[in-house]
Amino acid sequence: MGESSENIYSMSKQNKELPHRERVDSRNTLNDLTGKEWVYALNSIELTEGDSELLTGEQINDLSLEQWATHQSPLIDMCYPTSGEHSHAHHIRKKHPSPKPPELMKRLIEFFTKKNGWVLDPFVGVGGTLLACSMAGRHGVGVDLSRDYLDLYHSASESLNFKPQTVYQGDASRLDQIFNQKNYLFDLVLTDPPYGDMLSRKRTGERKKRTGDDSPTPFTTDEGDLGNMGTDRFYEALKSVIVQSMEFLKVKGYVVVFCKDLQPTAEHHNLIHADVVSALVQIPNLRFRGYKIWYDKSMNLYPFGYPYAYVSNQMHQFILIFRKEK
Secondary structure, eight states, rough: OOOOOOOHHHHHHHHHHHGGSOOOOOOOOOOOOOHHHHHHHHHHHHOOHHHHHHSSSSOOOOOHHHHHHHHSOOOOOOOOOOGGGOSSSHHHHTTTTSSHHHHHHHHHHHHHHOTTTEEETTTTTTTTHHHHHHHTEEEEEESOHHHHHHHHHHHHHHHHOOOOOOESSOOOGGGGHHTOOOOOOEEEEEOOOTTTTTTGOOOOOOOHHHHHOOOOOOOOOOOOOOGGHHHHHHHHHHHHHHHHTTTTEEEEEEHHHHEEEOOSSSSOOOOOHHHHHHTTSSSEEEEEEEEEEETTSSSOOTTTTTTSSSOOOOOOOEEEEEEEEE
């Protein structure tokens, strides 16, 4: 049941009495952020609360959090827990090769949607996006080739006492068939695709050193899995999935895609994020709007190339942001 007209009028009056940057603008149909919150959310590198304490453990000046953000480039650099209450059932979700932290997905969902908005993840895996929807009060729909991963999502959801969101098993390049005339209209497509055959290659670095295991960790053995495709076929398949997703996305709705670069080789720069942008901007009515950077502090540094050559530790991921235009 909706609120009374008196309550709505009272809330509107209180909102108008606030300083402009602390108001929720009545013209904002995207999210529930105030003007001040909007400004900080636009940074390509995002500061999270408590970051100043991560530097030394002690207060080093008299700056407020707002002033700190002004003096330092913001960064999404939280180390999301992988155990305990705040890991959001990571002990279940870790069976997937690259589960995304629900808290991270929640941050994105809260910017790009309003309460009770609708979010689609066409490569949902073990459901980090869907758990985030439950946490943020949004409706989530996920699609994945793997029934095993969807079952793990349900186990994680049950473990957290969340009502499961809607999931479908199938090929996301055929969403029109999967949804079978469902009248979905999404506000946001948020996803972390399986990137070609990257995870099908032998492992190097910390995991190999710690376990002695250099075996590949593909998402599935399905030939239709993007994670098992070569480069050329992968980008065409990814475009196909995004095109299908846009059929169910509202105009001015956003498509947000995670991406991690590889080490450069003599044959290719391996700036995967640039290649993904180049592929997706070929889609009519899809405009690239920029990116954010997630510094994954759960990863450990590894002395690649020591002591002969510089080899970068890829500690960050790109969060590529597109918008569906008319």
